Amino acid sequence: MKSKSIHTLSLLAMLFLFAACSVEPQAIPYGQANCTHCNMTISDNRYGAELVNDKGKAFFFDAAECLAAYVSEQPELQENASFVLVTDYTNPGNLIEVKNAHFLQSPKLPSPMGMNLTALADDLTAKQMEQKHGGTLLTWDQVLTAVQNDAKFH
Amino acid sequence: MLNFTKRLLQVAGTLLLPLSIQPVMANTLEVCKTCSYTSVKQAVQQAAPGDTVLVTGGTYQESGIEIKKPVHLLAQNKAVIDGNFTGQIITVMADDVTIEGFTLKNIATSYTRDDAAIRVLQRSNIRILNNTILNTYFGIYLQNSEDCVIKGNVVKGERGDKTESALANAIHLYYTDNVDISDNVVQGHRDGIYLEVVKNSKVHRNTSQDNQRYGLHFMFSNGNTYTYNIFRNNGAGVAVMYTDDVRMEHNTFENNWGAASYGLLLKDIRNSVIHNNTFRRNTTGIHMESSSRLDIKNNDFERNGWAIKLMTTCVDDTFRLNNFTGNSFDISTNGTSQQNHFENNYWEKYTGYDLDKDGIGDVPYLPVSLYSMLVERVPPAVMFMRSFMVDLMDNMEKVLPSIIPDQLVDNQPVMKRIDHGNDRKLAQVLRKTEGAPGRER
Numbered sequence: 001m002k003s004k005s006i007h008t009l010s011l012l013a014m015l016f017l018f019a020a021c022s023v024e025p026q027a028i029p030y031g032q033a034n035c036t037h038c039n040m041t042i043s044d045n046r047y048g049a050e051l052v053n054d055k056g057k058a059f060f061f062d063a064a065e066c067l068a069a070y071v072s073e074q075p076e077l078q079e080n081a082s083f084v085l086v087t088d089y090t091n092p093g094n095l096i097e098v099k100n101a102h103f104l105q106s107p108k109l110p111s112p113m114g115m116n117l118t119a120l121a122d123d124l125t126a127k128q129m130e131q132k133h134g135g136t137l138l139t140w141d142q143v144l145t146a147v148q149n150d151a152k153f154h
Numbered sequence: 155m156l157n158f159t160k161r162l163l164q165v166a167g168t169l170l171l172p173l174s175i176q177p178v179m180a181n182t183l184e185v186c187k188t189c190s191y192t193s194v195k196q197a198v199q200q201a202a203p204g205d206t207v208l209v210t211g212g213t214y215q216e217s218g219i220e221i222k223k224p225v226h227l228l229a230q231n232k233a234v235i236d237g238n239f240t241g242q243i244i245t246v247m248a249d250d251v252t253i254e255g256f257t258l259k260n261i262a263t264s265y266t267r268d269d270a271a272i273r274v275l276q277r278s279n280i281r282i283l284n285n286t287i288l289n290t291y292f293g294i295y296l297q298n299s300e301d302c303v304i305k306g307n308v309v310k311g312e313r314g315d316k317t318e319s320a321l322a323n324a325i326h327l328y329y330t331d332n333v334d335i336s337d338n339v340v341q342g343h344r345d346g347i348y349l350e351v352v353k354n355s356k357v358h359r360n361t362s363q364d365n366q367r368y369g370l371h372f373m374f375s376n377g378n379t380y381t382y383n384i385f386r387n388n389g390a391g392v393a394v395m396y397t398d399d400v401r402m403e404h405n406t407f408e409n410n411w412g413a414a415s416y417g418l419l420l421k422d423i424r425n426s427v428i429h430n431n432t433f434r435r436n437t438t439g440i441h442m443e444s445s446s447r448l449d450i451k452n453n454d455f456e457r458n459g460w461a462i463k464l465m466t467t468c469v470d471d472t473f474r475l476n477n478f479t480g481n482s483f484d485i486s487t488n489g490t491s492q493q494n495h496f497e498n499n500y501w502e503k504y505t506g507y508d509l510d511k512d513g514i515g516d517v518p519y520l521p522v523s524l525y526s527m528l529v530e531r532v533p534p535a536v537m538f539m540r541s542f543m544v545d546l547m548d549n550m551e552k553v554l555p556s557i558i559p560d561q562l563v564d565n566q567p568v569m570k571r572i573d574h575g576n577d578r579k580l581a582q583v584l585r586k587t588e589g590a591p592g593r594e595r
Contacts, residue, residue, distance in 0.1 A: 031366060031389070034414045039421055039443060041367045041389050041414060043344060046265060092265075110328065114350065114374055114396075 023056035023082045025095055037066040038113065045092040047112050047119075052083040064103065065115040068140075068147040088121040098140040102126035105146070106135025115150060117143060185209040194219055194227075194235060201225045209233040209256070217241045224250035229257075237261050237271070237290075246274040252281040261290035263320045270295035270326070271309075274302065282307060293324040293343065300331045304338060311342035321366060323348040327355070335360065345371040346388065353377050361386070368393045368419075369410075372400065380405065385417070391436065393419040400426040408434040417458070420445045427451075430574060433458055439481070442468050451475050452574045460486050460526075464562075469493040475580075477572050478502060478521070482539070486526040487559060496521070496564040498584060500572050508569050513580065519567040522558045524551035 028048040035042055036059040042048055049067040051059045061067040064086045071078040078084055085095040096119070104118045104126060111117050116135070120126040130137055138146065183197045183205055184190075191197040194214055197207045203223045211231030217240045221227070225248075233255070237243045239262040244253060258271040270292035274280050277299045284306040287293045293309035296302055309324035324340035325347045327333060336358040340346035346362030349355065350373040357380035362369035369385035370392040372378065379401040385391035391407040393416075394400055400423065407417035417436035418428075421443045428450045433439035439458040442448075444467040451472075455461035457480040464471075466489035473495065478484045479502040498514070506517040525544045529536050538544050551558055572580060 032414065038395065039419060039441070040393060040395065043367050110350070 023052065023054070025050060025052055025083050025085055026058045027093075028060050028087075028095075033060045035060065035062040035066050037061055037070040040112070044112055046087060046089050048087045049119075050083070050085045050095060051077065051081050052085075053077065054080050054082055056082070063112040063115075064098075064117045064119050064143065065111065065113045065147055065150075067098075068143050072144055072148050086119040089118045090120060090122070090125055094121065096121045098143075101140065103138040103140070103143050104129050104133070104135055105138055106130070106133040108133040108135065115147065180204045180206065182206045182208050185214075187212055198225065198227070217243050219244045221246050221248055221251050223248050226252045227254065227256070228252075229255040232257055234259065241267075242269040242271075242273055244272045246272065246277055246280055249277050250279045251277070252283065253285065254281070254283040255285065257286040257288065259288040259290065261292075263291050263322075268292060268295065268322065270322075273297070274299050278302070281305075286310075287324075292322040292326050293340070295326045295328075296330045296333065297328045298330065300333075302330070302333045304333065304335045306337045308339045309341070309343065310339075323371075324362075324365070327352045331355065334358075339363075341365060345369075346385075347371070349373065349375045349378065351375060356380070358382055360384075363387050365389065371395075372397045376400075379403075384408075385410070387411075390414075390416040391418055393421070394423050394426070395419070395421045396423070398424045398426070401429075402427065402431060403429045405431045406434070407431065407436060407439070410436045412437060416441045420448070423448070428453060432456070433461065438463050441465075442471070444468065446470050448472070449474075452572070453477070454479070454574075455484075456480055459483065463487070464494065466491050471495070472497070474498055475568075475572055475574070476500070479571065483523065483526040483529075485521040485562065486530050487522055487562065488530050490557075490559045492559040492561040494562070496562065498566050498568050498580075499564050500568045500570065501564065502571075504567050504569075506567065513569050514584075515567040515569055518563045518565045520552060520555065520558060520560065520563050522562050523548045524558055527558060 028042060028050055030042055030045050033042050040062050042060055042062040047063045049061040049064050084098045086098055086101050088094045088096050101119045105116050107116055109116055109118045126137055183201055185194055185197045193216060194209055195216055198219055198221055201207055201223060206226040206228055209229045211233050213234040213236055215236050215238050217237040234257040235243055237260045239260050243258050253272060261269050261271060271287045271290045272282055273295045275297055278301045280302045282294055282304045287309045289312050294304055304325060311321055321344040323345040324343040327349045329351045331353045333355040338360045340362045341364045343365050344367050346365045346369045348371045352375040355378045359382045361384045363386040365388045367389045369388040372394045374396050376398045381403045384406045387409045391410045410417050415437040417433045418440045423445045425447050430452045432454045434456045436458045438460040439455050439462055441463045443465045446469045448471045451474045454477045460483045461478050461481040462485050464485055464487050466487060471494040474497050477500045484501060501519050501521060504515055504519045506515040508515055525548050
């Protein structure tokens with residue numbers, strides 16, 4: 001009896017190990033996962049963000065500002081990460097690398113964590129949205145600085 | 155003499171009051187199928203400031219009604235405005251507007267426009283009373299406004315198999331102060347009531363249930379009060395985040411059940427009060443993170459998975475006179491450092507004795523079990539629950555604490571379940587024991 005349970009356990013353990021082997025972005029489980037930084041349920045599919053570390057473990061965030069706050073607190077996480085991703089606002093479900101993303105910060109477009117950050121994949125779309133809604137376009141590094149300097153959200 | 159003058163002024167005031175609020179020559183514009191006005195929009199456009207637009211029943215296929223004057227929009231006989239998925243139904247663009255008694259329905263999901271049944275933009279003194287709002291994206295949306303009343307409304311979304319992103323909040327307040335939200339029923343939306351940067355507002359006697367995310371959600375909203383609400387069957391009950399000075403009293407948090415579910419989620423909150431609430435059958439009663447100077451008193455924690463998950467980032471929180479009954483875990487934490495204070499709670503799992511019969515247990519109670527620490531670190535370990543080894547481990551650890559935080563302790567556990575309404579006798583006992591020296595270990 002005992003050896004059988006050990007057998008099952010080791011099988012389970014192996015399953016977990018194999019599941020963790022592939023290092024690739026995972027779809028964000030909206031409505032089920034909680035944000036790694038703020039613990040809020042991730043729900044708005046225009047704003048989800050994700051970090052996949054070098055071992056393939058994915059951390060999910062409800063907004064770009066939460067991802068930024070999390071990696072600001074632990075910079076080594078971003079340095080060692082395989083993927084650091086945000087959602088393209090115009091194409092929910094499509095994850096893009098933060099380094100290639102354009103961030104529009106505009107009070108006309110409130111984001112889940114109050115910093116009004118909208119991530120956009122396309123350069124031209126970003127410029128059009130900026131003209132339409134106002135605000136400023138930021139790079140990821142500027143977003144990190146903005147999050148660090150934000151008083152109400154840290 | 156002074157008293158007399160005061161009385162005189164009062165009498166004069168009551169006599170003058172009806173005169174001052176009586177609008178000059180207010181008309182009533184009636185809307186029905188056979189009236190001179192057959193559309194609500196038309197009547198609203200024609201109305202002069204102070205007029206009443208009275209809709210006496212029927213269904214109207216309308217949307218884009220813009221209220222630009224202070225009018226009273228009143229529906230009788232369950233009059234319906236059906237937006238027919240053509241956009242926002244009522245937009246309030248004037249101060250002093252009342253919208254009362256309507257049934258508003260059918261608004262499509264719109265990711266770029268955030269359409270609502272009733273939207274208020276940069277206005278004050280708006281009253282939204284006794285409306286029924288069905289199958290909309292946002293229900294009631296107040297933005298950059300103040301001094302509003304949202305009372306007696308029913309807002310129901312069609313949750314069905316929709317994803318959370320296809321739903322928005324039932325009552326949504328954004329940069330809005332001094333709002334009274336009471337006696338509403340909100341269900342089937344993303345958040346039942348959502349407050350972002352809202353100050354000095356009251357949320358009373360609402361029922362928020364079956365919402366996909368939270369029953370009530372605070373973001374950056376200081377100085378608010380919520381009492382006598384029921385939060386049932388939501389993704390999580392209430393989330394209070396990045397907020398100071400909140401009073402949470404006499405609420406019921408129940409059946410918030412699921413892997414990532416809470417009765418109450420506290421993240422980065424300070425100087426707040428949690429009194430006389432009931433947490434019943436939640437996966438986690440309260441999850442607390444980075445929260446300090448909270449007073450948690452006279453609450454009942456019944457049959458939760460975890461009554462309280464207290465992260466080590468919490469400091470200076472006080473837990474007094476709470477009842478912990480039938481929870482799988484009373485308190486769980488993620489580290490050994492503890493700077494919070496537990497006193498005079500009733501713990502059903504307490505096995506100590508009371509030789510001097512003063513109602514206070516003679517040995518301290520350590521509410522964190524070794525097993526709960528293990529589960530916190532290795533969640534799958536929960537499958538060994540109620541096994542013999544776990545009991546053995548827990549009992550050994552209780553005798554010789556080495557892993558569990560021994561500062562997290564109730565030195566004066568109460569022997570009997572606390573009756574919050576009538577604890578005068580207990581108060582006497584506690585006063586007596588406070589005087590007694592050296593109860594510390």
